[in-house]
Amino acid sequence: MATTTAEIGVIGGSGFYSFLDDLDEVTVETPYGPPSDPIAVGTVAGRRVAFVPRHGRDHRYPPHKIPYRANLWALRSLGVRQVIAPSAVGSLTPAHGIGTLAVPDQLVDRTYGRIQTYYDEGAAIHVSFADPYCPTGRRTAVATAREAGWDPVDGGTLVVIEGPRFSTRAESQWYAAQGWTLVGMTGHPEAVLARELALCYTPMCLVTDLDAGIEEGEGVTMEEVFRVFAQNVDRLRTLVVRLIETLPADRSCPCPRTLDGMKLPIELP
Ligand SMILES: CSC[C@H]1O[C@H](OP(=O)(O)O)[C@H](O)[C@@H]1O
Ligand SMILES: Nc1ncnc2[nH]cnc12
Numbered sequence: 001m002a003t004t005t006a007e008i009g010v011i012g013g014s015g016f017y018s019f020l021d022d023l024d025e026v027t028v029e030t031p032y033g034p035p036s037d038p039i040a041v042g043t044v045a046g047r048r049v050a051f052v053p054r055h056g057r058d059h060r061y062p063p064h065k066i067p068y069r070a071n072l073w074a075l076r077s078l079g080v081r082q083v084i085a086p087s088a089v090g091s092l093t094p095a096h097g098i099g100t101l102a103v104p105d106q107l108v109d110r111t112y113g114r115i116q117t118y119y120d121e122g123a124a125i126h127v128s129f130a131d132p133y134c135p136t137g138r139r140t141a142v143a144t145a146r147e148a149g150w151d152p153v154d155g156g157t158l159v160v161i162e163g164p165r166f167s168t169r170a171e172s173q174w175y176a177a178q179g180w181t182l183v184g185m186t187g188h189p190e191a192v193l194a195r196e197l198a199l200c201y202t203p204m205c206l207v208t209d210l211d212a213g214i215e216e217g218e219g220v221t222m223e224e225v226f227r228v229f230a231q232n233v234d235r236l237r238t239l240v241v242r243l244i245e246t247l248p249a250d251r252s253c254p255c256p257r258t259l260d261g262m263k264l265p266i267e268l269p
Contacts, residue, residue, distance in 0.1 A: 005041050006050035008244055009080035009199075011071060013087035013186060014059070015229035019051040019237070020044060028077060031266075032069040036061055039074055045245035050078045054186060062164045063185035064114060072193045073118075077269035081256070082137060082200040082247055084240055085191075088229045089158065089184040090166075090211035090220055092176040098228055100207040101239070102153035102182055103141045107132050109188045111162045116189035118196050122265025125196070127258055132191045136253040137202030144243045150235075156181035158205060160188040166220050172213030183211050197268060198258040200251060204240070206232055 023042035119125035194201035212219035
């Protein structure tokens with residue numbers, strides 16, 4: 001088992017493959033295989049931080065093949081208890097234009113065939129997931145973004161599709177008609193696996209496109225996602241550093257108590 005070297009984890013998404021230069025690389029083995037890449041560990045804004053690019057630094061893992069369990073397990077084994085999860089998302093409403101930062105408070109799982117639990121034998125463990133994200137992390141992320149001059153969207157529902165294809169126009173319009181506001185491919189099972197490890201998990205969604213349903217036109221392309229994300233990645237990185245600085249160290253949220261009273265079939269790192 002790795003020793004405690006970090007308290008905050010950052011999982012970078014599409015276009016967010018590295019964090020800061022002066023980090024050390026740690027190779028972590030897990031019962032679920034290796035994480036997407038060696039974990040970069042270092043001190044950021046006075047806090048110990050571990051970074052992993054969820055697709056790998058060369059984007060070799062498509063959303064349905066990301067080793068989600070290994071990534072979260074590796075972070076926890078390094079001592080991480082709070083996870084910040086930036087990602088590129090499509091907007092399902094004209095109210096959230098390109099470049100918007102959103103911190104959703106709900107998710108809808110439309111994935112299939114992804115392993116979404118650590119507890120699949122030995123005992124049945126059912127974690128609460130009514131509110132999938134850390135309330136303190138969300139509140140701090142929104143406040144920090146405002147202070148940094150962003151105009152963040154506080155709340156909304158992220159629908160996570162299986163991918164790797166983007167949505168059809170009809171699917172996109174249907175998601176929007178449900179009142180869901182953002183669409184991505186990686187928010188599940190990442191958030192629930194974090195919850196199953198009693199970690200705090202805070203999404204930071206950058207809108208890169210208007211998906212397929214809002215506007216006439218060709219619909220979203222991969223090129224558009226990367227281009228828009230690249231235009232915003234430096235400010236997003238700066239914001240993540242500010243969030244690392246401001247996240248309260250004492251976890252007075254419910255997240256650490258997720259597994260209280262449960263007899264786990266596995267030993268957590
Ligand atoms: C690069 S286009 C689709 C890709 O972008 C998003 O990645 P991430 O969530 O890791 O930022 C989306 O979920 C897809 O994986
Ligand atoms: N429109 C979209 N649909 C799914 N995932 C995305 N990631 C970025 N934009 C997306």
